[in-house]
Amino acid sequence: MSLEKAKTIILTLLVLLSLLLTWLIWNNQPNYDLLNLKDLDNIAIAKEKKVPGIILPDKILYHENDGTTGTVHDGEISRVMNLLRTWTFDMSSSRLLQKKDLYNLMYGKNRIELDFPAPVPFSVYQSVLNFANKKVPDADFDHIVIELNKGTKNLNHVYFISTASNKVYEASTDQKSIQVFISKLNDNKSLYKPYTAFALSGPRRIYLPAGNPVVNQYKYATTDIEIDKFKKALFADPNFVKKVAGEYTNGISLLRTDESNKVLTFVNPGEDIGYSSDPNHLLTRAIDFINQHSGWTDQYQYFEINERENEVTFRLFKDGYPVFNDDGMAEIREYLGKSEIYKYVRPYFNLSLNLPLKPAAVKLPPAQDVIAGLQTNPSVQMNKVRDIAVGYRLQKDSDDILSLQPAWYYCEDGIWKMAGGDEDGLE
Known part of the structure; x- marks a missing residue:
C-alpha cells in the first residue's frame, strides 16, 4: 500500500470519527430546562414574600379631639392595611407646604396617621393599594393621613405625605369605607394606648407612648x-x-x-x-x-x-x-x-423556638426621661435626632440561644443607637 493511499484511509477514518462524536453530542445533550428548574427548587432558602408583607407602617396614631392614642401592634397594623386595600384612592392634586403647615395637616384632630420607617415609592405601592388613576405620582411618601370627618360629595380626604420634600399628594375615597374603618377601629380600641407629643426641632413633633412602656422580653x-x-x-x-x-x-x-x-x-x-x-x-x-x-x-x-x-x-x-x-x-x-x-x-x-422566660415583661423608663437624657448628653446632636422608638436589642446568650431585650432607641443622622447606660445619660 502506498503512502498516499494510507493517508487517505486515515483521513477518512478521522472524518467519520468526528461525525460520530458530533452526532453523539447532539443526541445526548442534557435537558437544561429541567436542570434549571431542579436547581431553583434546591435553592429555596425559606419563603417568598409579596410587597404587602414587606412594606408596612411601623406605627399608627389616632389623633382624636381629646388626645392621641397609638399602636405598633403588628396584628392591628396588618388588619388596618388589609382594610385600606379594599378602598379605591382617587389622586387629585399635589402641593408644596411650609413645614409648619405640613405638620399641622398631619397632627390635626380626628384623623388617622400611618407612619412608615422609610420613603415608599407610589409605583411600588400600586401592588398594595388600589389607585383609580392609571398613572400615579413619580414620587414617594412616608406618611398616610386619613381624615375621619365627613367630607363633601360622600368623599373623604386621604393625604400621602413626604416629609423630606414637604409635599402632600391629595386623594379621596368613598365615605362608606371610612365609616366601616371607624367602626372596626373602635372594635380594637384596647390596642391603642395613650401617646404624648414631644418637640424635637422646629415644628416637628414625635409621638411616643405615655408613661412606662411595658414590653415582653424573649x-x-x-x-x-x-x-x-x-x-x-x-x-x-x-x-x-x-x-x-x-x-x-x-x-x-x-x-x-x-x-x-x-x-x-x-x-x-x-x-x-x-x-x-x-x-x-x-x-x-x-x-x-x-x-x-x-x-x-x-x-x-x-x-x-x-x-x-x-x-x-x-x-x-x-x-x-x-x-x-x-x-x-x-x-x-x-x-x-x-x-x-x-x-x-x-x-x-432562623429564630426557631421561643423559650420560657421569667419575668416575661420589662418596664422601660418613660419617654420624657429618655429625651432628657439625650438632651443633656454632649455627644448627641438633638437637631440631628430624626426618631425615637422602643425596640429590641438582640443579644447572644450562647451559640444557639439569643435573647431579645426591650430598650429605647434613637436615630441620629440616619444611625440607630440604643439610649441607655452612661453613654446616653440613662440608667
Missing part, C-alpha cells in the same frame, strides 16, 4: 441555614466555587461567613456601583433579589433606603418593634449594582 433557640444553600443561590455556577480559608469563591465573587454571629457577606466586585438609581427601581430590585432564592426568614420588613449608596435595608421585627444588633444579626442589607447585586449581608439562622 429568648429563642436558633436553627442554622446551610451555607451550601446560599452558595447555590448566589453563584451563577456553584460547580466552579471553591472553598479557600473559610471563604467561597469562583475567582470573581466571594462569600464570607462570620461563624460567631452567623452572618454572611456576599460580594460581587465586578458590579458597577457608581451609577444613580431611583427609590422605585432600588426597592423593587432589592425585594425581587431576595424572592429569587426565597430568602425571607422570620419577620423582616422594609426599614431604610440610601439612594447615594444604592442600599436597601430590611429589619427584623418582633411584636411590631424593630430589632437591633451591632453585628448585623437583625437585618438584611443589600447594595445594588447596575445589573446585579454588589453586596449582600444577612444572618443565616
